[in-house]
Amino acid sequence: MLHAEGPMLTVDVGDRSADAVDIDDVLERTIGGRATATALAHDRIPFDADPFGPENRAYLSTGPMQMSQMSFTGRMNMTGLSPLTDGLVSTNAGGYLSRNFAGAGLSVLELVGESDELLAVHVTDGPAGPEVQFEEVPELEGAETSRVSAYMETHHDLGPENCITIGPAGENLVRFASVMTFDSRAFGRGGIGAVLGSKNVKCVTFEGDSAPDIEIADPPASDVHREAATSDDLMRRQGTTGNTEFINDNFSIPTRYFDDYEFESIANIGGNAVEEKKYKKGACSQCAYACKLPTKDEERGVETEGPEFETVYSFGTCQGVDDIVDVMISNELCDELGMDTISAGVTVAAYLKSEDAFGDADLAHETLEKIAYREGIGDTLAEGTARAHEELGVDNYTVKGMEFAAHDGRTLHGQGLSYAVANRGADHMYGGMLGLEYSGEVDPEGTLGKAETLVGLENHNVVRDSGVVCAFGGDYLTDERLETLLDADYERLQEVGAAAVERERHFNNKRGKDVADDDLPYEIPDLAEAVQEYYEARGWNDDGTIPDASVESVAPAAADD
Structure with missing residues (x-):
């Protein structure tokens, strides 16, 4: 081997x-x-x-x-x-x-x-x-x-x-x-x-x-490289945001800290909105696929890489924010301050719910700074949703202390099972039943009979x-x-x-x-x-x-x- x-x-x-x-x-x-x-x-x-x-x-x-x-x-x-x-x-x-x-x-x-x-x-x-x-x-x-x-x-x-x-x-x-x-x-x-x-x-x-x-x-190394270079996948243009509208319209994207299942302004922050802000190609070492998303907005003076789909969810739908530039700013703040965009975004969304402030992107940006430096409410939120939810008076949307990724286990039941048993917690990359359920290869309804498939995916x-x-x-x-x-x-x-x-x-x-x-x-x-x-x-x-x-x-x- x-x-x-x-x-x-x-x-x-x-x-x-x-x-x-x-x-x-x-x-x-x-x-x-x-x-x-x-x-x-x-x-x-x-x-x-x-x-x-x-x-x-x-x-x-x-x-x-x-x-x-x-x-x-x-x-x-x-x-x-x-x-x-x-x-x-x-x-x-x-x-x-x-x-x-x-x-x-x-x-x-x-x-x-x-x-x-x-x-x-x-x-x-x-x-x-x-x-x-x-x-x-x-x-x-x-x-x-x-x-x-x-x-x-x-x-x-x-x-x-x-x-x-x-x-x-x-x-x-x-x-x-x-x-x-x-x-x-x-x-x-x-x-x-x-x-x-x-x-x-x-x-x-x-x-x-x-x-x-x-x-x-x-081969196959050269075959993989050639196919990556010549692919016309939507992901090469829009990264993981390419299926945002499809998922929102046909399944669910957790919205306003899991109160809702779909976001009415998804077009403002979805794949097309991200692609409009993309100004060049981006890649990783040796990769011809080039699916990264260097984006900028000259009017508001923000330049970043992304956001990817998970960040569109965590700082967009989950917070009720409908401006892609606001999501880009959150993305850049997390990169500069050094924070996971999923956990940070969901934790801030829990805070916005506690303040009845969904959609307030300025408050979200201020809160990110406070979290990174543990100032004021940021000291509580820096502990993560599981440790902060009681003080905020909101439900604890985590598994094993980890905040949920975007792919909603309430409609993708195999993915829900994956979240529940994953050693890492509510992370979509651990098992990943989501792809099979989105495509219809596996019926998203129900959990029974899916364990063998999940084990194979985890391995x-x-x-x-x-x-x-x-x-x-x-x-x-x-x-x-x-x-x-x-x-x-x-x-x-x-x-x-x-x-x-x-x-x-x-x-x-x-x-x-x-x-x-x-x-x-x-x-x-x-x-x-x-x-x-x-x-x-x-x-x-x-x-x-x-x-x-x-x-x-x-x-x-x-x-x-």
Whole structure:
């Protein structure tokens, strides 16, 4: 089975030390990316760790596909113990970081400890392996993402494509703070930015020419690249916003903090509205698909990348805001301040509901600033909806503490089941029944009989996130092509995916999570029975737990913290 190559570089920012560790055995079993990082996190983060404590570890990992010239491969994975959900979480981002990361001569970066001073960590390739320098950067305290990039360019001749960065939200331990790369690409969900903030790590840079020589099967690599370049998909023009009106008109987009199922002004913020503001093409490293959305509005002086569909929902329909430029401003604020647009937008929507202020975009923008700096009501909202809803007097629309993505489980019942059982919480990328239900391949009505399909999708998505390849390449990176590219039959790849899901679940079990957490804040048909079908399909106990003996430890032991 094809896999990433190179050591794990463990960086302890507390004692300013770095150690390269051989993890070949882990990589051979787990491909790279998410599955590798999940195995490491499961075995090396204490089950009773504080998400904001020095014993928590953050993993940045790449996969074998980053050594190819193939489209849909400009992505990386981050994994850690989430301060939002209190369980393991993985998230990935595109951009141009992955090739620079691999060039520094490693497969995984592990950050542990806690620095007394705000740090930039610089990783480069050296004659004997990856090398690390620590730089105290008090002048970057409170700096927004673009200012950190400007500093790195001025002082180190490095661009945003060399960096992962946190904004003020991460420094201030906002529970849904993101890690940013290339200024506008986010490791968004689950609050890994706050984990870096708790370690006093403002930025990590990567530079080098020591990428491993991994042979990628060609074809199909060249076929995928050619098809991506010649595709006439709507997504190439409008990104994920291309189906906004279709979803609103035929299914549901949660509106005004889940009070309504459709937004009457959807045309003002949908795909066509976004495309009108798009002024050039945008892509990720090596990708000919170019589905990114550089947008600007000269009249109001805003320039950003996006918004994508989830941000149109979270700062548009969910808040009752009907001006695409207002949504663009919210998007840019989240990028600069370093926050997940989904969790931030839904949390602000909960606040607008509490204030009877739906549609007040100016208040939404002011509130984002307050959240990032934990000022006034922002200090409450920085904890996320699950922890703030009682004080606001609104319902808790989260699963496992994570705010819902746009695809509404109240009308897409298989997607509702996916939200309920996902180890990550209410995130649409974990299982993703939504595509089958939107297309009609699976009837969106009902939950029973969908568990086997959901298990296969969850396992597949682990492989995708371990490769690492983009979710938007699904029509091009077929199961057969993945078999060839990763040099393994699909059954074996499914086993890799299942093992990662089980490690996540086992870790979360050890933190007290079980069937009680696999639930929704709204009613859908036969959910409890469908959850049991899911457990049966996975071979788990009927209380949502996994026996200790069924989860194998594969990672090297961690040094005592």
